[in-house]
Amino acid sequence: MSSRWLVGFLLAGILLWLPASSVAQDTDVTVHVVQRGETLYRIAQQYNLSIDAIASFNNIADPTNIQVGQRLLIPLSGNARSEIPSTHVVQPGETLKRIAAIYNLSMEELASLNSLEDINTIYVGQVLNLAIPIAPTPAPDPTMPIEPTAVAVAKASVETSSTTPFLYTVQGGDTLFRIATRFGLTVNDLARANNVSDPTLIYSGQQLIIPGVKSPELALDLPPSIVSFQVEPLIFVEGETGRFRFTTSEPMSVGGTFLDRGLSVASDQNGMLDTILVGVPVFTEAGIYPLNLTLTNNTGQMTLLNINIQVLSGGYSRETITLASNRTDLLDPTLEAAEQSLLQGIMGNFSPTRYFDGPMSLPAAASISSPFGRKRSYNGGPFDRFHAGTDFAGAPGTPVLASAPGYVVFADRLDVRGNATIIDHGWGVYTGYWHQTQQYVKVGDFVNTEQVIGTIGSTGRVTGPHLHWELWVNGVAVDPMQWVQESFS
Ligand SMILES: [Zn+2]
Known part of the structure; x- marks a missing residue:
C-alpha cells in the first residue's frame, strides 16, 4: 500500500x-x-x-x-x-x-x-x-x-x-x-x-x-521554504485518519492546528520531512476546515501556511440501544467521564519514534460484530454517543493480538472497559483492547505484530464476550479498520 x-x-x-x-x-x-x-x-x-x-x-x-x-x-x-x-x-x-x-x-x-x-x-x-x-x-x-x-x-x-x-x-x-x-x-x-x-x-x-x-x-503557490506538500487522502472523512506530509528546504520546527486541535508533527532526522497524522473526530460536521501551519527556521524566520481541507460525512448509521432497567449502570456518566479522561491522558500523547510500519493487522481471528462509528442513542436519549471502536465476536479465550509493534502503556482493569491494554505505536498512534479475560503483558513491555497479549472475554460492562478494538490518532478515536487497509507510515 x-x-x-x-x-x-x-x-x-x-x-x-x-x-x-x-x-x-x-x-x-x-x-x-x-x-x-x-x-x-x-x-x-x-x-x-x-x-x-x-x-x-x-x-x-x-x-x-x-x-x-x-x-x-x-x-x-x-x-x-x-x-x-x-x-x-x-x-x-x-x-x-x-x-x-x-x-x-x-x-x-x-x-x-x-x-x-x-x-x-x-x-x-x-x-x-x-x-x-x-x-x-x-x-x-x-x-x-x-x-x-x-x-x-x-x-x-x-x-x-x-x-x-x-x-x-x-x-x-x-x-x-x-x-x-x-x-x-x-x-x-x-x-x-x-x-x-x-x-x-x-x-x-x-x-x-x-x-x-x-x-x-x-508550480504551486507554496512558500519557497516548502518544497512539496501532500494531503492524503485529498478529501478527509469524519471518523477517519488523514495525513499531511511535506518537505522543507531547510530544517524547520512546525506547529499547527486543524479542527481546533493542536497538531503533533513527526519530523525526520534532519527536520526537512514532516508528517502530521490527524484523526477527524466523529460528529465533525461536513464542510471546509482550514489547516494552519507555522514553520520556523533556525534563525527564527516564520512561514505561515493555510490550506483548506474538505471533510465529508462518515455516513455512520444510527442505533438505538435500550438497556434493561437493572443495567443502567452502563450509562453512569461519572464513571464514564473518569475513564474517558484517563484514556485521553494516555492515548492523547505523542511519542516521536514510529514503531508501526505499513498497515495494521487484525487484533483477533474473529468476525466483526459491530463496526466503528455508529451513532448511538440510549433509552430514547439523543444520538450524542458513538461506537468508538470495532467489535470482534470471539469466543472466550480467543487470543488477542497486538496490531502493530509498540510499547504497552496501560494494562489494568477498568470499570466500564474491563481488562484493558493500550499500546503506543509512536507518532501519536495508540491501539486499545477492551473486555479481555487474560492479560499477558504489562506496562513497559515492547510487543510485536500479532504477539498474543491476552484473551477475549466479557470483563467490564458488556452484555456478552467480545473484543472491542480502538485506535487513536492525535488524541482522537478513529476507525481502526482504515488502518488495516492503508499504510500511514
Ligand atoms: Zn465495542
Missing part, C-alpha cells in the same frame, strides 16, 4: 492539455486523477475508450483495483485531442489566481464558472469546472451582418511541449537524478510530477510519470 502513497499527486490533479499541433502521432495523453466513486468503466466512458485501452496503457493488471487519487494516463484520440480539460482538481497550495492563470482564464471567470462567492474558500481536492458555456447561437438574420458569437472553451493556451507524458519503470540502480537527467528534467520536476517527497525513496519496479510539459505554471 505504501506505493499508493509514493505515487503521489502533486501534478496529478492538473489535467495536461496537449495541443494538437505539438505532436502529430497518436500518443497524446492527458492525466486523469481518480475521484471518489469512480470506476475504470466510468472513466473509460468519459474518454470514449475501452477499459482495456486504459488498463493496458497504465499497466493495470486488475481493472477493478484503482485507488482514489491514482493518476491514469489517458491516450487521446485524434478528435479528443483538441479538447481542453473540462475540470481541474485543486492541489495543496494552489490559489484560484494560480489555477486561472494555468488555463488563461481570469480569476473572476473561474469563480463565476464555479459559482464561488469567496475566492479564498477553494479546498484541496475540489473539482473546478473549466468549461465555458456556449452561448446559444441566435437564428441568423439575413439583414444583419454576421457577428462572431461567444466562443466557447477557446481560451486555453497552455504551453506547447515537444514530448508527451509517459510512464517509466524504475530499474535497479536508478536514482531520481539519473532518470531526470536522462529525460532532460530536474530532480524537482520529477519529484513534483510524482509527488515523491523523499527523492532517495524510489524503488525498482516503481512507475514514474515522466512529465512532458516543463511548465513553470505547474
Whole structure:
C-alpha cells in the first residue's frame, strides 16, 4: 500500500492539455486523477475508450483495483485531442489566481464558472469546472451582418511541449537524478510530477510519470521554504485518519492546528520531512476546515501556511440501544467521564519514534460484530454517543493480538472497559483492547505484530464476550479498520 502513497499527486490533479499541433502521432495523453466513486468503466466512458485501452496503457493488471487519487494516463484520440480539460482538481497550495492563470482564464471567470462567492474558500481536492458555456447561437438574420458569437472553451493556451507524458519503470540502480537527467528534467520536476517527497525513496519496479510539459505554471503557490506538500487522502472523512506530509528546504520546527486541535508533527532526522497524522473526530460536521501551519527556521524566520481541507460525512448509521432497567449502570456518566479522561491522558500523547510500519493487522481471528462509528442513542436519549471502536465476536479465550509493534502503556482493569491494554505505536498512534479475560503483558513491555497479549472475554460492562478494538490518532478515536487497509507510515 505504501506505493499508493509514493505515487503521489502533486501534478496529478492538473489535467495536461496537449495541443494538437505539438505532436502529430497518436500518443497524446492527458492525466486523469481518480475521484471518489469512480470506476475504470466510468472513466473509460468519459474518454470514449475501452477499459482495456486504459488498463493496458497504465499497466493495470486488475481493472477493478484503482485507488482514489491514482493518476491514469489517458491516450487521446485524434478528435479528443483538441479538447481542453473540462475540470481541474485543486492541489495543496494552489490559489484560484494560480489555477486561472494555468488555463488563461481570469480569476473572476473561474469563480463565476464555479459559482464561488469567496475566492479564498477553494479546498484541496475540489473539482473546478473549466468549461465555458456556449452561448446559444441566435437564428441568423439575413439583414444583419454576421457577428462572431461567444466562443466557447477557446481560451486555453497552455504551453506547447515537444514530448508527451509517459510512464517509466524504475530499474535497479536508478536514482531520481539519473532518470531526470536522462529525460532532460530536474530532480524537482520529477519529484513534483510524482509527488515523491523523499527523492532517495524510489524503488525498482516503481512507475514514474515522466512529465512532458516543463511548465513553470505547474508550480504551486507554496512558500519557497516548502518544497512539496501532500494531503492524503485529498478529501478527509469524519471518523477517519488523514495525513499531511511535506518537505522543507531547510530544517524547520512546525506547529499547527486543524479542527481546533493542536497538531503533533513527526519530523525526520534532519527536520526537512514532516508528517502530521490527524484523526477527524466523529460528529465533525461536513464542510471546509482550514489547516494552519507555522514553520520556523533556525534563525527564527516564520512561514505561515493555510490550506483548506474538505471533510465529508462518515455516513455512520444510527442505533438505538435500550438497556434493561437493572443495567443502567452502563450509562453512569461519572464513571464514564473518569475513564474517558484517563484514556485521553494516555492515548492523547505523542511519542516521536514510529514503531508501526505499513498497515495494521487484525487484533483477533474473529468476525466483526459491530463496526466503528455508529451513532448511538440510549433509552430514547439523543444520538450524542458513538461506537468508538470495532467489535470482534470471539469466543472466550480467543487470543488477542497486538496490531502493530509498540510499547504497552496501560494494562489494568477498568470499570466500564474491563481488562484493558493500550499500546503506543509512536507518532501519536495508540491501539486499545477492551473486555479481555487474560492479560499477558504489562506496562513497559515492547510487543510485536500479532504477539498474543491476552484473551477475549466479557470483563467490564458488556452484555456478552467480545473484543472491542480502538485506535487513536492525535488524541482522537478513529476507525481502526482504515488502518488495516492503508499504510500511514
Ligand atoms: Zn465495542
